[in-house]
Amino acid sequence: MTSTTLGQKVVSPVAAGDTVAAQIKSRSRPALMWRALRRDKAAVVSIGILVFLTLVAVFAPLLAPYDPLDGDASQRLEGIGTPGHLLGLDGQGRDILSRLIYGGRYSLTVAVLPVLAAAPIALLIGMFAGYFGGRTGNAVMRVLDVLFAFPVVLLAIAIAAVLGPGLANVMLAIGITMVPYMARVVYTATVQESAKEYVEAARAAGATQAQILRQQLMPNVMSPLVVYGTSLCGLMIVLAAGLSFLGVGVTPPAPDWGVMTSDGRSVLLEGYGHVATIPGLVILVAALAFNLIGDGIRDALDPHKQTS
Amino acid sequence: MSGRDVLVQAQDLRKVYAKPTLFGTGEEFVAVQGATFDVLRGETFGLIGESGSGKTTIGRMLLRLVEPTSGFVGFDGHDVTRLTPKGMRRLRQRMQIVFQDSGSAFNPRRAVGEQVAFPMRQFDLCPKNEVRDRVVDLLEHVGLRADQADRYPHEFSGGQRQRLGIARALASEPEFLLLDEPTSALDVSVQAQILNLLQQLQEERHLTMLLITHNLALVQHMCDRAAVLHHGELVESGPVDDIFHKPQNEVTRRLLDAVLEPVAA
Numbered sequence: 001m002t003s004t005t006l007g008q009k010v011v012s013p014v015a016a017g018d019t020v021a022a023q024i025k026s027r028s029r030p031a032l033m034w035r036a037l038r039r040d041k042a043a044v045v046s047i048g049i050l051v052f053l054t055l056v057a058v059f060a061p062l063l064a065p066y067d068p069l070d071g072d073a074s075q076r077l078e079g080i081g082t083p084g085h086l087l088g089l090d091g092q093g094r095d096i097l098s099r100l101i102y103g104g105r106y107s108l109t110v111a112v113l114p115v116l117a118a119a120p121i122a123l124l125i126g127m128f129a130g131y132f133g134g135r136t137g138n139a140v141m142r143v144l145d146v147l148f149a150f151p152v153v154l155l156a157i158a159i160a161a162v163l164g165p166g167l168a169n170v171m172l173a174i175g176i177t178m179v180p181y182m183a184r185v186v187y188t189a190t191v192q193e194s195a196k197e198y199v200e201a202a203r204a205a206g207a208t209q210a211q212i213l214r215q216q217l218m219p220n221v222m223s224p225l226v227v228y229g230t231s232l233c234g235l236m237i238v239l240a241a242g243l244s245f246l247g248v249g250v251t252p253p254a255p256d257w258g259v260m261t262s263d264g265r266s267v268l269l270e271g272y273g274h275v276a277t278i279p280g281l282v283i284l285v286a287a288l289a290f291n292l293i294g295d296g297i298r299d300a301l302d303p304h305k306q307t308s
Numbered sequence: 309m310s311g312r313d314v315l316v317q318a319q320d321l322r323k324v325y326a327k328p329t330l331f332g333t334g335e336e337f338v339a340v341q342g343a344t345f346d347v348l349r350g351e352t353f354g355l356i357g358e359s360g361s362g363k364t365t366i367g368r369m370l371l372r373l374v375e376p377t378s379g380f381v382g383f384d385g386h387d388v389t390r391l392t393p394k395g396m397r398r399l400r401q402r403m404q405i406v407f408q409d410s411g412s413a414f415n416p417r418r419a420v421g422e423q424v425a426f427p428m429r430q431f432d433l434c435p436k437n438e439v440r441d442r443v444v445d446l447l448e449h450v451g452l453r454a455d456q457a458d459r460y461p462h463e464f465s466g467g468q469r470q471r472l473g474i475a476r477a478l479a480s481e482p483e484f485l486l487l488d489e490p491t492s493a494l495d496v497s498v499q500a501q502i503l504n505l506l507q508q509l510q511e512e513r514h515l516t517m518l519l520i521t522h523n524l525a526l527v528q529h530m531c532d533r534a535a536v537l538h539h540g541e542l543v544e545s546g547p548v549d550d551i552f553h554k555p556q557n558e559v560t561r562r563l564l565d566a567v568l569e570p571v572a573a
Contacts (some may be wrong), residue, residue, distance in 0.1 A: 196412040197407045197409060197413040198413055198415040198423075200368075200373050200405070200414075201407065201409075201414075201423075201476065202415075202426070203412055204371060204373060204400060204403075204404060204405050205400065205404075205426050205427040205476075205479075205480065206401065206427065206430045206431060206480075208397070216415055219415075219417040219418070220415070220416070220417060246550040303416060303460035303462065304460075304462055
């Protein structure tokens, strides 16, 4: 180590300093992040999958071979590979493929929007409570602890019941219930980072509280939030399905993936596994893709990975 | 430079940590009490103490990175403890700090050049288009290369990071430098380089320095005067030679006895 430090001092071309300075190219951060993300094969594949699912959902009317709501009772519960119905038919004789294609419209929205809406709120609450701490910070976190004590589904039902049924209200309910969880993650990260000396160094250099929060702390607490947030996306689909099952979510016969899975539950034991399994697998793949993208973003944000 | 007037003054500084609980305050812990000393312009003052003796807390209070529970801190005639947040931010240009743990002293997600540039921009010390050149000058001055400005903290060794820490502290062109165990995380050969760099910079820039350390040899090497801390209280202070050769206090004697005699190099 000694030799490197000494060596650099010797190598350092003082005379050529100006030209060296002129040659320095600022490596732009977005470019580095993109490079790091592209190197992560799992994340690239996951992005591909989600883009595909999204496009399919957007162009559902063009792609779906049948009406997702209209069934043919005479063909109910036909299995995979039935002529004309690639993925078979459900208990009411509706084409499963068509329902899957349309279902993305509900399920992907419900997966992403509540998390996206809750994240900035959680970021704000968590960072303020974590950075300023003291009695106010403690009080805020205790209030969140009280919300923690409620089972998520129960809380979501209560909120949805107050707001009334419907997809928008369900998303609002789910978003609200996710805030304490995400805020907790941000809070923990903020407390950890605030204690580090670079924050003190910024303060010593005359940084305002707002500058410390925005420039120093925020980039460092984003990673855990992104990872946690994307891991919640899959859960949201299932949670929304649970709410639909209880009558406060997407109302049947709307083809939500979660609703399709719970529809299939009733015929599962009769030997018609495909009705529940197919949408279940799609949820699994989507959830996995969200998680892997989260990991990819975390790595892309990490300077260790950007430059190695 | 007038040699002997007081730049930094600490009077009866006291810091009590109380664990906040939901109902009122909990147990109290006295980290520092009755700390009174002056740092003269242009000198290096040593603050000696074992870990947990409160030396870091005192240093942070001088820069008001930690609020004192009571007491007074003066900086060149300013009452540091009573300045408004805005006035304090302005004064910070004149007082800077070099940290012990260079690993956490830099934000892992920002290029180091940008972090060295921050004080320059914050205190508006030079036109925006000259910031880059000044950063490069500073890096080369502390023994780093210009192209390293765009690197991230993890790409540097401990010794290099400490050089960066010094560069950042000097970026605002301060008069007073607080060195909080600047070498204790480094191996011996790198320690010497950093100390030499600091001495060289002090001479060039007429810096006043406060060196916080548990290492007596460092104090002997670097400091003019020093104070010894024990359990949050100053037990002895004075010229370094007196402390080393005529220790007045039992704690100082114990610290001196505990030092292993260095093998003649």
